[in-house]
Amino acid sequence: MTMKAQPSKAQPSETQPELVEIAVDGETFSVPKGKNLLEALLDVGEDVSYFCYHPRLSIVAKCRQCLVGLGDGHKLVPACQMTVQEGMKVRSKTEQVREARQAILEFTLLNHPLDCVICDKAGECTLQRQYMDWDGEASLVNHDKVSKPKKVDLGPDIVLDAERCILCDRCVRFMAEVAKAPQLLFAKRGDHTEVSCAPGEQLDHPYALNVADICPVGALTDKSFRFQSRVWDLWSTRTVCQGCAAGCDMELHHKDGDVYRQVPPKRWDLNLNWMCNDGRRTYRQLLEKERVTHPxxxxxxxxxxxxxxxxxxxxxxxxxxxxxxxxxxxxxxxxxxxxxxxxxxxxxxxxxxxxxxxxxxxxxxxxxxxxxxxxxxxxxxxxxxxxxxxxxxxxxxxxxxxxxxxxxxxxxxxxxxxxxxxxxxxxxxxxxxxxxxxxxxxxxxxxxxxxxxxxxxxxxxxxxxxxxxxxxxxxxxxxxxxxxxxxxxxxxxxxxxxxxxxxxxxxxxxxxxxxxxxxxxxxxxxxxxxxxxxxxx
Amino acid sequence: MAKVVSIKRTLWDALYLPSIIKGLGITLRHFFVNTFTSREIETLRYGEWDLPDYKDNPAKPEGWRGKKKTRDLPDRHRGLHRLMKRPDGSARCTACMMCATVCPANCIHIEAGEREDATSRDIEKYPATFVIDELVCVVCGLCVEACPCDALRMDSQQMMKPVAHRDDAVQQKDQLMSRGATSIAVDGGAGADWRNEYARLGDARQIYRPDRSFSDDPIGYRIRNTDSK
CATH class of the missing domain: 3.40.50.740 (Rossmann fold)
Incomplete structure (x- = not known):
């Protein structure tokens, strides 16, 4: 056994992919052929907004937030659903694209309660960030928003605020594809659609807490972190999980000497971007066990x-x-x-x-x-x-x-x-x-x-x-x-x-x-x- | 081009001491005149503006020699903090920590709690504890500006009283709420019906301002048009 210098376990075996040239707003970049267009655009530093896309989950193109123009075509397409082809001409910064993304965002916000004030996700919320980046304007809708249950107990670790959900499908896909336990599904129809557990089921999978991380809004939140602290008050230390021999990278979020939560780093190449529930709770031994402080x-x-x-x-x-x-x-x-x-x-x-x-x-x-x-x-x-x-x-x-x-x-x-x-x-x-x-x-x-x-x-x-x-x-x-x-x-x-x-x-x-x-x-x-x-x- | 003025310094100026003695003389003159004559001097005493018996009672307090002077505090005077209430008497604060975040002195400490009896229209988060250390506070008013819920204000028109012990200056939630009035401002602005609301108000520039002539009004604020003033 030879020790390696911090390689990443998740990295697939690297075979040099064929590079092709694509033009993004007139600028030419070399990117691997067949790569997801959204990933390629993010890699070359393009600021593309998205909600439903996640590199470890399948593509559904549900949120329509990553719209780009292709070639001379008038109709915009979601970048996450396209693969890179030779000679692709991508429009990402034009007025048409900006307006489209702004309109989609307004549509996404149609029934969102905007209760950032009490939302635990505020400060690390994708919707909040995209709103600041792409929209920033008051809603033009005069009607009352659709009201949904604010506190649904999904299981031992997760609580759902159905109003905040933007139906991006990430949690449903995570449970089906990664956890292989499809405990979540969409119920009802139209703008009354809600994420819910299958009848008689509850969200109790040992990896269930990951849905709180990948939720781009504050719909699914960690019960033990609920109302404990605002995100921006916390300090983050990159360390290694001591829960088992896997040694996952993690961020320890703490304040005033107390640990508030343990989350995987926002790095898609490290421990698959997931952490198990047990690993996230290892900080509790610090509270439960008695410390020895003096010789x-x-x-x-x-x-x-x-x-x-x-x-x-x-x-x-x-x-x-x-x-x-x-x-x-x-x-x-x-x-x-x-x-x-x-x-x-x-x-x-x-x-x-x-x-x-x-x-x-x-x-x-x-x-x-x-x-x-x-x-x-x-x-x-x-x-x-x-x-x-x-x-x-x-x-x-x-x-x-x-x-x-x-x-x-x-x-x-x-x-x-x-x-x-x-x-x-x-x-x-x-x-x-x-x-x-x-x-x-x-x-x-x-x-x-x-x-x-x-x-x-x-x-x-x-x-x-x-x-x-x-x-x-x-x-x-x-x-x-x-x-x-x-x-x-x-x-x-x-x-x-x-x-x-x-x-x-x-x-x-x-x-x-x-x-x-x-x-x-x-x-x-x-x-x-x-x-x-x-x-x- | 700037105009250059040259000042000629005489030997008298350069000596320096005569000017010092002259200035000291003025100070000494005031000292002796004020000490040995019974002139009534207008005095504004700190912390007594809002004592209820102060304005109404013409009798001078014991040991008072000067002429009593009262003055209303300005409308936007930043006094002791207060927590506003909802019509049902609970605190409007939702423990969003905006004030604690923006506070440059770190004098606000809030612990959030969850209302178990909250219905779907209620806000489930509330401040279980809300503590402001008024001695640490630098009275900048940023907390009031940051508050998105009209929950925290400094328009109590009360000054911080001198305290014998530092702990007495730490204001707990019940103390902050005892000064609070009911506010019916709509959370997050004018709400979903903002177009009609703005039309009703007539001018989007209308702002909420304290009006102390309405001190009997439980709302504590009335809407006043800045243009008509």
């Missing part, structure tokens, strides 16, 4: 230096002892840098390395989610490969009494209860973890670690892609990354691990460990406020 020694709060000195003193007699009585457990939830620091400490101590992982949860599917719930199993495995023992071996070693001291890095260790009871017999159990767990009562020294929202580092997904995680928050109180604790422990043991920050750890890791050769640290994408991050929608 403690035998249950008593202490300061960081006392804790590391105590560990070093306790380990001093065991280093180099016969049968290597020290064990280091690398949780499969820690970053590559943490795992590398753990492996280095194990080297210094002459300790045995164990992998602390959780068993498969069987929630995998053929879209994104994998059965393996450990986000960085591949990265931790790469640290020692065959020398890395599993949890079963750890339980056996504890039963045999072969271990005298155990260093547990991360929250990933899932030890069976009988083996947990054996921990009492050890001289020293060190636990470096962000969250409080059952193991904490057995630990003689507890070191508070940074959670995955506070980490600057990399992790490796099951496909072997090294992805960069970026911190959204500062760790609370005395919490700090695992590698930081291990470097401090190294200082207390008079051992220099050779790095003092995460990037240093990464560059040393990629130099020393073969599987990481050529992996890149990744771009620095600063946390930015959605209000100032360009137009969304």
């Amino acid at each position: 403690s020694l035998g249950g008593e709060r202490t300061d960081p230096d006392t804790a590391t000195t105590h560990i070093a003193e306790a380990l001093q007699g065991l280093i180099g002892a016969e049968g290597s009585p020290i064990g280091v457990v690398l949780g499969a939830d820690v970053s590559n840098e943490d795992a590398y620091a753990g492996a280095r400490i194990a080297q210094v101590l002459g300790a045995r390395l164990y992998l602390g992982d959780r068993p498969d949860d069987g929630k995998g599917d053929d879209i994104l989610r994998l059965n393996d719930p450990n986000p960085n199993r591949a990265g931790v495995r790469a640290m020692a490969n065959k020398d890395l023992l599993n949890t079963k071996a750890l339980a056996e070693a504890l039963n045999d009494g072969a271990l005298k001291a155990l260093l547990v890095v991360g929250d990933g260790l899932d030890l069976p209860a009988p083996a947990q009871r054996k921990l009492n017999a050890l001289d020293l159990v060190v636990l470096s973890t962000p969250f409080s767990s059952a193991l904490i009562k057995k630990a003689s020294v507890v070191l508070p670690a940074a959670a995955w929202t506070e980490i600057d580092g990399t992790c490796t997904n099951a496909a072997g892609e090294v992805k960069r995680m970026r911190p959204a928050f500062e760790p609370p109180s005395h919490a700090r990354p695992h590698w930081d604790w291990l470097v401090r422990l190294g200082v207390a043991l008079d051992a220099d691990l050779g790095f003092l920050d995460a990037e240093g750890a990464f560059s040393e890791m990629s130099a020393n460990i073969e599987t990481f050769a050529g992996a890149s640290w990744g771009d620095t994408i600063p946390t930015q406020r959605l209000r100032f991050s360009g137009r969304r929608g």
Whole structure:
């Protein structure tokens, strides 16, 4: 397995397509033959409006918003339904096209309630943006708008505002084509048409929340985000989902230290532009689990230096002892840098390395989610490969009494209860973890670690892609990354691990460990406020 | 071309100190005259414009030496905030956060709630909490301009009272609503029937302005034509 420098899983195998020349408003561009005309126009920087088109869904040309002129023909055609042909002459900026798009937009807005004031989509709404771009005028209709139900409970995660719906068909297509569970359909006719669940059905598919993302208006919204915050108040941090081993790219949207939602980045080449419901809810563990914020020694709060000195003193007699009585457990939830620091400490101590992982949860599917719930199993495995023992071996070693001291890095260790009871017999159990767990009562020294929202580092997904995680928050109180604790422990043991920050750890890791050769640290994408991050929608 | 004027500075000017002493003399003269004579000086005291017994009661408050002077606040004076009400008494605010977004001082904090009893014609979002820290407020009035619902106004004609404790200056929703009047302005402008509405008003330039002569009017505002004034 070779680690690649952040390639994209969704990228189809690239065979060089034949390039043809098309003229857009008199300007000539080279685009691949047979490509969707709307995609080609967007690629060359043309500002074409659209609602129903989505690169991962089939073409229906329902919204008629992407009208362009072709050749000398008077009649306009939707660009999303055309494919690029040699010598195509496209009119996209003429007065006729502008007027047509404006008229279509007015028609789309005919029954839209314009309740942007209370709409959760406002600020990232496609309709709002197109209105500002193409229309910007008051409705000429004197009649009352068709009124529809404002709050339809479609399922456990999604609520529908039928009035706001512009019938673009994206959600219906998503459920039918991507989720392969056609739970949504159109009911009624004419301007009374509504999206609804099939009779007796509810929208409970594990990917259902994607319809809230792809809805170009605020018709389908996430229940847990409903009325929680305006979009533009949130800050966005690009990081990696820690829900399973797939390691999808995602944006963490947060404000004042609280996570409000997790959404896939608006990049069509990354994880197919989808995320599963479970992945979107991983931030809840930050709220549900109790954080460890201070180092403690035998249950008593202490300061960081006392804790590391105590560990070093306790380990001093065991280093180099016969049968290597020290064990280091690398949780499969820690970053590559943490795992590398753990492996280095194990080297210094002459300790045995164990992998602390959780068993498969069987929630995998053929879209994104994998059965393996450990986000960085591949990265931790790469640290020692065959020398890395599993949890079963750890339980056996504890039963045999072969271990005298155990260093547990991360929250990933899932030890069976009988083996947990054996921990009492050890001289020293060190636990470096962000969250409080059952193991904490057995630990003689507890070191508070940074959670995955506070980490600057990399992790490796099951496909072997090294992805960069970026911190959204500062760790609370005395919490700090695992590698930081291990470097401090190294200082207390008079051992220099050779790095003092995460990037240093990464560059040393990629130099020393073969599987990481050529992996890149990744771009620095600063946390930015959605209000100032360009137009969304 | 600009005209160049040259000012000749004499030695007297260059000495500098005589002018200082002259100016100080004026200050000192005012000080002693005001201290030792019982001249009635017109004084406008901060924060007392709107005390109800102030204008009506001719008796001077204790320790008052100057001549009492009252003055009406201008129509567009920006005073304490108030939250306007719907005819049913609930707040007009829909917690859209426009005011909190535009506020340069970040002094407005709103938490939205959802009305479970909302019918299809009601607005389901409402402010569960609405807090303005009047000490942090820079009284710029942008929140009022940003409000799309005529829900937040600063035309209460009340000034911020001095407070003994900082927390007392933090206005909660009930305090803001206690100053509020009922507003029947149509959300989002004149509504679907805007052509007829504009025809009825006669002029699209008609604006809503506060009219304090109608203080008994529960609406608090009446429509006044700017042209006829």
